[in-house]
Amino acid sequence: MFKDFLNDNSFHKEYYIDLCNYIEKHVDGDRPLYAVHGLCTDGGVAGAMIHHQIPEAIIIPLDYKILNHPAASDILSDIKWEGIVDLKPFNKHRLKFWVDHHLSAVNLKVNAERIRFDINGDSGSYQLYLSDFINELPQHLIELAVMTRTTDTAGYITEPPLDTYKSISDIKIDQSTGIEGRKQLEQRIWLLDDAWGSVTTLKEQLQLYQLLAKNGFIGLDKVLSRVNRMRDERKEAVKIADNIDISKDIICFSYKADTIDNFTITRRLQTRGVKVVVSLARVPDGVKISLRRNRNLDENMNSKIQLNELAAKMNGGGHAGASGAKMPDVTTALREIYAWSNKIGLSVNHTELN
Ligand SMILES: [Mn+2]
Structure with a gap:
């Protein structure tokens, strides 16, 4: 049913074929469907939060490329979503909840039982945490939701890091306060951001929802090699920029x-x-x-x-x-x-x- 969308969409075609197949597979099933912003740290953490609280939920990562495509948007808007986070309210049928923080959604009509929308709210997953739409979260997920306030606003005081790690426990935290403490914390936030930034497939996204839902930050241990590869490319990019x-x-x-x-x-x-x-x-x-x-x-x-x-x-x-x-x-x-x-x-x- 997504044939029209895929036909004129040669860029990243494999990714969208997988995504469309995944949607088609679950759209008429009996598991609740949640849409979150795809290929995005904020939407990704929101997906992990929902996955943890509602284990039977199917999390579907959507981005504006597919959402704004006429052929795809007709189909996507007609799906019976339970919730939408970090995306515009694109649904026709009534949602249980909608959570967002994007200025672009200000004048859009919302069809949802519960709404949490704050354009000063830093990030969607932080807004989801502040809402009472899903039950109280464990600490390991609250920590990630707070991190997205930095990733989503590009509120870093440090440069994108070039460090690579053998194990997640190599990231040292020595309880420093002030600027030093902030810099150390940002090394963790960058790692979360790079884990999502290095995602290229649907499978990798679904895996990250699970890893983060189960173990929070230390769940990233399983994707360190991917992050390290990305950081090696980053080193190359710094060289290019300096030339x-x-x-x-x-x-x-x-x-x-x-x-x-x-x-x-x-x-x-x-x-x-x-x-x-x-x-x-x-x-x-x-x-x-x-x-x-x-x-x-x-x-x-x-x-x-x-x-x-x-x-x-x-x-x-x-x-x-x-x-x-x-x-x-x-x-x-x-x-x-x-x-x-x-x-x-x-x-x-x-x-x-x-
Ligand atoms: Mn966001």
């Missing part, structure tokens, strides 16, 4: 999607002081563009650089400091970027990475 010429205000880099760790390159360039980082990922049907303004600019520069305006010229949108867009190819995108930069008096450099 990029940053003498201009706006630094653009283009690459084939999924071949490099663009998040780390962007972070590293920002640490090096670049005002705006633009990443252009070539995907089969065009180029996905991400625009990021450095957080450490003065007021004057901040008001000058309204990235949502540039994104709007490239079929996208977002916030002044962080926006996304999509264009048919790199050349067309760069033409818009140069024109906009020129208008506000900033210089641009573009590097083709691969």
Whole structure:
């Protein structure tokens, strides 16, 4: 029944085939269905929480790519969900509960018995913990819910780590307080984030719901090798970023999607002081563009650089400091970027990475 969605969706096709099969397998069964934000630390922890409290529940990770697709959304909205967490209220039938924290859901109609919605609520799973929609959680899950307040708001004070571990017990915690304690805690939060960030399959997501539901943070021991691989790639990304010429205000880099760790390159360039980082990922049907303004600019520069305006010229949108867009190819995108930069008096450099 998802044939239309899959037909025009060549990117990450295997993942979506698995996901659609999984949904079809359970949609008419008698186990309660819960949708959480997929490929996402926040939605992932929410899935683990639900799995722990409602063991018979089927947790289905959904993302906006499938949710916003016309053919898929008709089917997904018509499913009899029990609950939805960290996603817009896309359901037709009445939910037992809906939990979210995204600004984009503010004016949407909600059809649910119980609602917990707080746009200042940091993360969906933290909101789920604060709600009384599922019974009281054990400490090992509360700890994870609190961690998502950092992962979901990118509220880190530390850089993405490059450390690899043989065992989860190698992560030292020595009860430091203040900044030192915060930095140590963040090493644990990054590990949770990287465990979800390194997920590529449905199976890996379902496994993480189970590991975290059962053992909380130490459950991540079982996926350490995957995290370590991701961190080795991150080391490569840091090297790439350090080789990029940053003498201009706006630094653009283009690459084939999924071949490099663009998040780390962007972070590293920002640490090096670049005002705006633009990443252009070539995907089969065009180029996905991400625009990021450095957080450490003065007021004057901040008001000058309204990235949502540039994104709007490239079929996208977002916030002044962080926006996304999509264009048919790199050349067309760069033409818009140069024109906009020129208008506000900033210089641009573009590097083709691969
Ligand atoms: Mn969230």
